[in-house]
Amino acid sequence: MQKNRGSGRTLSSNARGPGGMRGGIPPQIVTHETSRALMERACRVIPGGVNSPVRAYKAVGGQPLFIAAARGARVLDADLREHVDFVGSWGPMILGHGSPVVLEAIHAQLARGTSYGAPTELEVELAELMARALPSIELVRLVSSGTEACMSALRVARAFTKRDAIVKFEGHYHGHADSLLVKAGSGAATFGHPSSPGVPGDLAKHTLVARWNDLADVKRCLDSAPVAAVILEPFPGNMGVVPPEKGFLEGFRSLTKKKGALLIYDEVMTGFRVAWEGAQGLQKIEPDLTCLGKVVGGGLPLAAFGGRRDVMSLLAPLGPCYQAGTLSGNPVAVAAGLAQLRELERRGPAAYAELEERGAQLERALVETAKAKKVPLRVQRQGSMLTPFFLEARVRSWDDAAKADTKRFAVFFQAMLEKRVVLPPSQFEAWSISLAHTRSDIELARDAAAFAFEKCAKA
Ligand SMILES: *Cc1c(COP(=O)(O)O)cnc(C)c1O
Numbered sequence: 001m002q003k004n005r006g007s008g009r010t011l012s013s014n015a016r017g018p019g020g021m022r023g024g025i026p027p028q029i030v031t032h033e034t035s036r037a038l039m040e041r042a043c044r045v046i047p048g049g050v051n052s053p054v055r056a057y058k059a060v061g062g063q064p065l066f067i068a069a070a071r072g073a074r075v076l077d078a079d080l081r082e083h084v085d086f087v088g089s090w091g092p093m094i095l096g097h098g099s100p101v102v103l104e105a106i107h108a109q110l111a112r113g114t115s116y117g118a119p120t121e122l123e124v125e126l127a128e129l130m131a132r133a134l135p136s137i138e139l140v141r142l143v144s145s146g147t148e149a150c151m152s153a154l155r156v157a158r159a160f161t162k163r164d165a166i167v168k169f170e171g172h173y174h175g176h177a178d179s180l181l182v183k184a185g186s187g188a189a190t191f192g193h194p195s196s197p198g199v200p201g202d203l204a205k206h207t208l209v210a211r212w213n214d215l216a217d218v219k220r221c222l223d224s225a226p227v228a229a230v231i232l233e234p235f236p237g238n239m240g241v242v243p244p245e246k247g248f249l250e251g252f253r254s255l256t257k258k259k260g261a262l263l264i265y266d267e268v269m270t271g272f273r274v275a276w277e278g279a280q281g282l283q284k285i286e287p288d289l290t291c292l293g294k295v296v297g298g299g300l301p302l303a304a305f306g307g308r309r310d311v312m313s314l315l316a317p318l319g320p321c322y323q324a325g326t327l328s329g330n331p332v333a334v335a336a337g338l339a340q341l342r343e344l345e346r347r348g349p350a351a352y353a354e355l356e357e358r359g360a361q362l363e364r365a366l367v368e369t370a371k372a373k374k375v376p377l378r379v380q381r382q383g384s385m386l387t388p389f390f391l392e393a394r395v396r397s398w399d400d401a402a403k404a405d406t407k408r409f410a411v412f413f414q415a416m417l418e419k420r421v422v423l424p425p426s427q428f429e430a431w432s433i434s435l436a437h438t439r440s441d442i443e444l445a446r447d448a449a450a451f452a453f454e455k456c457a458k459a
Pocket residue numbers: 144145146147148150173174175176233237238266267268269293294303
């Protein structure tokens with residue numbers, strides 16, 4: 001390993017564009033030799049070469065870029081080429097990569113130690129901040145991943161209601177805990193079936209799957225069994241961005257109340273991204289429990305679940321419902337998360353206005369360039385989360401999303417990469433815009449998109 005590859009110093013921070021910055025390499029010649037060699041090595045010892053399947057380029061072809069460094073809105077690949085980044089580590093990097101406030105907080109904590117297995121003041125401050133931002137949170141517990149947060153929220157909901165069944169929505173992702181890896185196809189009857197081998201059918205049968213934006217289907221699920229909780233992504237991003245339609249959420253908040261089922265807002269992606277007060281603040285809905293992750297960890301492994309005092313009080317050591325973690329509330333992760341959230345709090349509504357403006361600018365750029373090249377495209381967006389679906393009609397559910405032209409997306413993706421713009425390598429993901437994305441970053445993406453849609457039109 002060359003030492004300087006790990007350092008961010010080789011990254012330029014100006015916004016002139018990645019092409020032409022690396023001294024003489026014409027941007028149109030794409031050679032990812034180092035990434036390819038690393039992938040070969042990786043595949044010998046890591047399943048599929050990646051530690052999370054979404055990082056593989058299976059849906060778009062080619063090899064994933066290995067990243068050597070990142071700063072602001074840019075990532076440097078292993079061949080030392082700079083790209084504009086719309087992956088943003090899949091959501092956490094809302095201030096951009098290597099934000100000075102976050103790095104300083106990490107450095108300061110490092111000097112004091114990296115893990116104690118005992119409570120710290122920082123954890124209290126982070127919990128207080130979460131409760132301040134999201135009034136539905138009375139008690140909150142820190143964990144290390146969104147998966148853990150959702151899994152634990154379900155457990156405590158089941159303990160509280162003394163019921164086994166849960167309702168989730170098709171196309172929504174809540175991490176990879178057994179009960180939640182159930183997707184169920186269109187013909188799904190009342191009971192789900194596991195969508196991953198390895199999930200016992202006996203467990204999956206307690207997971208009922210409803211269609212997003214379909215109140216009647218939610219009713220059907222709630223009538224079919226005593227339901228402990230309905231879990232949902234309030235602005236789904238894991239099938240691409242598919243916001244709830246007017247009245248949908250309001251409709252079933254009263255329904256869950258009537259049926260005695262808890263409402264779990266999985267805000268792992270939306271929390272502190274769509275607004276300081278989360279999706280629940282924007283939607284004016286008070287869930288019983290909330291899951292947080294991604295942005296709250298400042299780029300380190302940290303997540304949380306919290307909510308009603310009477311429900312959360314069932315957790316050990318207060319109550320009998322067990323949940324634990326050796327590295328839960330890890331001081332380095334908490335320091336990073338707290339620094340990122342404090343910075344967002346300091347910037348206030350202006351930060352979210354800026355994210356909205358950048359998001360709108362990118363949406364316009366994609367819509368206009370696609371139109372100019374006569375490529376059917378539907379851009380769906382919530383603030384700084386955005387998905388361009390390669391189809392014409394509005395996407396309201398997973399069924400609709402599944403109609404997108406994924407082959408076209410793959411052509412688009414590769415062409416964008418050629419122009420040094422990195423996107424999530426799947427049609428069904430949300431792009432993440434950060435406060436480090438400048439107007440000219442978006443203009444650059446616009447030029448790249450014009451080129452990419454041209455290729456799509458010909459493909
Ligand atoms: C990313 C995500 C998760 C899972 O979080 P991990 O930290 O990857 O385990 C859960 N729910 C939603 C909505 C997510 O976007």
